[in-house]
Amino acid sequence: MSYIVKSILFWIFAVVFTLSIAVYQRMTGPTYPKKGSITIANKEVKYKLLRSQENTKDGVSCDAVIKIENKSKIFGGSILYKRYRTSEEWIEVGMVQNGDNIEGSLPSQPAAGKLEYRVFLKYGNENYALNVEPVVIRFTGEVPKYILLPHILFMFLAMLFSTRAGIEAIIKGKHTFNYALVTTITLFLGGIILGPIVQKYAFGAYWTGWPLGKDLTDDKTAVAFIFWIIAVYMMFRNREKRSFAIVAMVVLLAIFMIPHSMFGSELDTNTGKIETGQHQ
Structure with a gap:
């Protein structure tokens, strides 16, 4: 050869x-999204939880939007979050339907600021936790x-x-x-x-x-x-x-x-x- x-x-x-x-x-x-799936009403629901987010886009403050596919619009959801490594109370924000997804936003943080959060979906009287352990997301400058x-x-x-x-x-x-x-x-x-x-x-x-x-x-x-x-x-x-x-x-x-x-x-x-x- x-x-x-x-x-x-x-x-x-x-x-x-x-x-x-x-x-x-x-x-x-540690900045790669946490992926997984859960079964709700005999349907597999896939999710991707962000672990990194730019805090601005073209100079405008940018929140981290958590999206879960919900084409059939069969469930609702909410997010609990707080600043990382603090004893602050958890803050709950609702998730709303937007097209084929249900979405909730985590507020933009200063560069290197972190939030920890959990996502919950609700179908009927049942609540489903997507992540037992909180996911940590770090914000960066653009x-x-x-x-x-x-x-x-x-x-x-x-x-x-x-x-x-x-x-x-x-x-x-x-x-x-x-x-x-x-x-x-x-x-x-x-x-x-x-x-x-x-x-x-x-x-x-x-x-x-x-x-x-x-x-x-x-x-x-x-x-x-x-x-x-x-x-x-x-x-x-x-x-x-x-x-x-x-x-x-x-x-x-x-x-x-x-x-x-x-x-x-x-x-x-x-x-x-x-x-x-x-x-x-």
Whole structure:
């Protein structure tokens, strides 16, 4: 098999692998909606409970709208909510029919502010709790698409080229250094430059990792970047030092396996300051 054919196969594997990791990180993260279903009147009712919401849209305050499909209009519903980590009384809001859905709104909160809530559906004299344990939703500031999309793209490319660089290093290919260099550049642009800008728009601070805080997203990006800087430096001096690329790839992969937004920013309702919490 020629090198070109092998390279094409390696790239296909790298793309599929990177997409799989991206989906895994997204679906296991604490901001991914909580999905499930419940049976009411012998009908399966599917639901998706939000765990992340921008607090503004085009500069206008934006509530979190919880929607449950109710085409047959056979049940009503309500939401109980309160601010997260407080002893406040639960507030009940009714859900109303809107088209094929029954909807209820959670009020917009400041950036990094959180609410915990439970959703109840009522059919006849029976009440159905969709979630026994409260779902926690975190509100973020609005991040412009021209900042967010390049950030996502560069982070994806960093993982893609990291995977390809690792494969190239394992087979002792001649392009290991080039792939490692592209990995480092895209990680720098996506994580070190655009990452803090996204953080600033979303939570009002450019950097909340070490030594300023304990934000795991910031910290893990910095760790991965350091490992790739070392790998590039070592291979710049000696192209045979491919093992450093393998180590850096493993580190970045391990970091990508950590759910996004774990131990992320959280508004302290007592002080009004943004701290580091564990988003659930």
